[in-house]
Amino acid sequence: MTTTETRLERGHRNLAQIDGSGGQAVIDALADIAPDFATYLLEFPFGDIYARPGLSHRDREIATIAALAAMGNAQPQLRVHIRAGLNVGLTRTEITEILMQMAVYAGFPAALNGLFLAKEVFEE
Amino acid sequence: MTTTETRLERGHRNLAQIDGSGGQAVIDALADIAPDFATYLLEFPFGDIYARPGLSHRDREIATIAALAAMGNAQPQLRVHIRAGLNVGLTRTEITEILMQMAVYAGFPAALNGLFLAKEVFEE
Amino acid sequence: MTTTETRLERGHRNLAQIDGSGGQAVIDALADIAPDFATYLLEFPFGDIYARPGLSHRDREIATIAALAAMGNAQPQLRVHIRAGLNVGLTRTEITEILMQMAVYAGFPAALNGLFLAKEVFEE
Amino acid sequence: MTTTETRLERGHRNLAQIDGSGGQAVIDALADIAPDFATYLLEFPFGDIYARPGLSHRDREIATIAALAAMGNAQPQLRVHIRAGLNVGLTRTEITEILMQMAVYAGFPAALNGLFLAKEVFEE
């Protein structure tokens, strides 16, 4: 059955499983500005990359949370992926450790801004 | 015995285990420009952060490889941590997947430059 | 007549034509913190660079929108330049395409944050 | 005939037309580290984005050269796209203007490093 699933269908399935309602909200928000971009977002990141067998969804979220916190210029997406990390099995402690570790590689401000976002997400 | 270990000793032990000779080479290179910074590097990242129990060394290297690849301005350190990833149990496939995934969050150039570094490390 | 125009006068003229009221608001906001910086902003970007004949204002705004969206840490300026793009003849479709394309070079978050800013500007 | 062209085929066609041999060299270099990533690179940027009708290839290269120069951490890709700009009809003067303009948005170092790369490409 999977073999006949399109990239878009697989993307919808992975987005729902990983990002939950936060991911769907992004897709919805794109509808009246760039609906094709919503399709690309479903197809490439979620239909192609997150569908690959070589790395678990849990490990992929470690990578995404670390990258977004280190870059420091994608706070809305970091918020979505802190929630996604919880969805795929990362504990609050693990997410906190990832964010603290970013102080080493991207500086204390990157870690602090990530931790304060996590605090907001954990309190929801 | 661990209880009497200093931060510096713990840092030396973790650096050797995680980064191997690549980490020691960085410490040595600092000797005649900023020896105190070598101490800080051992003490804070390796004596404090990597010594914390809440996240495995393997998971910490996923985060570090992702962050350095996404930032794209720390190629010498990314090289050290691709080797470190192998040292703590990440497979070549897993490292490749982490780097590919960075295309989604930091763009295709970040992923490409990370993959080409990994290719060099894997060929050593 | 142009030959007797000062850099500052030329900057005022270009700023008004390109950025419209958004640019003037920036100049006004600088008055009580750094009035000399308002002068530099008029003189160098708008009196020197945007006055050069080698690239049209339309093409310059493609470059600026792309750069600001890719950098991802200059959202107020990106907002001003999405408006400026419309002022100098870029269509909404063209601006949307530029922003979508940034997913390739700077990642999906950079594109998404640019697109959501454009959505706000287009709805004004 | 175009309607039956796959994303991968369209990507190959666009890559050849835009990036020329520089793009193919990147694809070849990925073969023994991440061949699937070569496929994604062909399919998403070149099969999807560059195939869209809303912005000309010339205008897309203005955006790409500007973004890569402003980011400043993707010099190999900036080199490829300065060549690509020439391939799709940008003049040397236009490329030089785009790079000079980046001084305004990303600082003089970003502009200088872009200009020195362009100098190398123009001298080939």
Added chain:
Amino acid sequence: MTTTETRLERGHRNLAQIDGSGGQAVIDALADIAPDFATYLLEFPFGDIYARPGLSHRDREIATIAALAAMGNAQPQLRVHIRAGLNVGLTRTEITEILMQMAVYAGFPAALNGLFLAKEVFEE
């Protein structure tokens, strides 16, 4: 007496002297998400780095304000350090000059966003 002061005590002392209530607010905000990170923040930046004799606190704040403004993705920390600059003896004029100068190295948006933050801090 200083010789028996711990890193944590020295960090508390330096944080209070340099960042004042803004620094303490950050420490307090970490209490229920990552209390250990508050300890690291006191110990490494303020107990180790700012305690070093080779550069005055005034000069250290020039460096910090410049770095945070240039990075452009750490506005909450830039705000704290504009206040810190005033605390350790930088004048408003000097802080304004540092921020204006960032236009040269990181672009006009980085300088503008820093100047508008300084305006808010100076008006407090």
Added chain:
Amino acid sequence: MTTTETRLERGHRNLAQIDGSGGQAVIDALADIAPDFATYLLEFPFGDIYARPGLSHRDREIATIAALAAMGNAQPQLRVHIRAGLNVGLTRTEITEILMQMAVYAGFPAALNGLFLAKEVFEE
């Protein structure tokens, strides 16, 4: 006499005093790719900004070294400004302290890459 000095003349004088031969080499290298950009580089950073009385050249170089090290994507310019720092009176110790401090705000890789550049400059 200063009152009749043009921005370009003032820029030449400040560039020679601050950056020495390293700055002139940059100007020379621009001659056959973008000679007007050499003029802008002399006029705006060195004729306008570095000519302002509100901050000493020594303090300006603290800011520049910090910013370039933190950004991490402008190594040729950081090299020029480490030399410039020495030219305007910063000691090797002070430059080393500035670079070490960047570990706090931009991460250990930024500090390490700055320190290794400084080591090369100091050994010249």
